[in-house]
Amino acid sequence: MEMRRARVRFKLRQMEAFRAVMLTGSMNGAARLLFVSQPAVSRLIAHAEQSLGLRLFERDKGKLTPTAEAQRLFEEVGQLFDEALRIDELARDLAERPEGELKLCSSPSLALNFLPPVIARYVNEHPRVRLKYHTTLLSDMAHELLGRKVELAVSVLPIDNPNLVVEPFATGHMVCILPQGHALARQDSVGLAELARNRLVLYSRNIPFGQLVAAAFQRANVPWRATVDIVRAELACALVRSGVGVAIVDEFSVAGGGWPGIEVRPLREPIPLALSLVRSRFERPGRQAQRFVKLLKEHAQRRAAAVQ
Structure with missing residues (x-):
């Protein structure tokens, strides 16, 4: 039995025009943002309103005011475009950085002095890997790891969570x-x-x-x-x-x-403090994470030897 393709009422091109109008506040501004004519934007918005059966903007003497429905749609459209940008970035990385990426977070204090030399050595040794790094609070690390936002975390204190593997590596x-x-x-x-x-x-x-x-x-x-x-x-x-x-x-x-x-x-x-490597119990560390951990432990050993 042949399956019918679902009919999309809000086309991607219409979403793009709608988002541009919301961002710029006018049809002219949206046209400049999209490098198209103002009538083209107006037609896309009109067709979107007709297809959806919704009024997206109140029009008064050339001024556009988004309706409540438009504000709600804008939140969802924004998330869609953020995800599209992420996919585009991934595609570019697959072409330009075939060795993949490493997503890392750490306690804020480790970002000031301790981790930068490790990161510098890592990116020098693995220039074809994209490193995504940010700091996060201890209370948010479990969410970052279990939500697969990061693969590896470096914490200045141990974390008590049964779904995480916590490995102290320095004091x-x-x-x-x-x-x-x-x-x-x-x-x-x-x-x-x-x-x-x-x-x-x-x-x-x-x-x-x-x-x-x-x-x-x-x-x-x-x-x-x-x-x-x-x-x-x-x-x-x-x-x-x-x-x-x-x-x-x-x-x-x-x-x-x-x-x-x-x-x-x-x-x-x-x-006393105990620095720890933290990862999800449900994910095996990838090759790039293993390489980073090796450099991190070497750095910690050199640092410990220097203060003895």
Whole structure:
């Protein structure tokens, strides 16, 4: 039995014209965007309205106002064009980068100093691979991995999720940062009680870093009195450099001397960190992910040897 092809009422060319009008606010603007004539755009919109049985725009003295139905359609059409661009990008990559791609995310603090040398070496050694990299919060990593938005994540803390494989591969510590010339900078290490006598810039207790630091304060029987709550290490560094106070951040954020104007000192009460590789339990790591992991572990080993 021959199957009938479904009749599409909203043609792709009409969607393209509709999207262009929504983006530019006029038929003329849409025509310039699409490199066609204004009457051609007007005809496409008119045909779309007739086919759909919907009024997409209110017309008043040459001004177009999208209807509620048009606003709703625009959301869906936008998603369709985003997906079309993704497919076009994939097709281009298949032609230009036959070795594929690697989709990677990490904790924000690892993007400042720790991961860039690894990424630089990777792209130099594998120039025909497309690397897609972004930072994400610990709370969002499971969604990124299980939703297949990324293949591999590098976390500054372990993640507790039965659907993820978590492999610790390096260790570190939280450190204190001080404005240059601060009295505590004359010491080789700093205690929490000494820090607490200053204005404190601390991670919010609503995030994992903050919970680690709060637990250390509690163990040391030091009251927690944050002057400023932050969620990103670079905010703490900028505030400390400006003289707001002193702070506690992860050592990876301030490694390599990337923040002139601040002093870094170890804490006497250690707050350990465990860097972890994280992937979905349901996906085997691909060849490119395996290559990246190899370089990452080599970098971590060199770094550990340098600080011993």
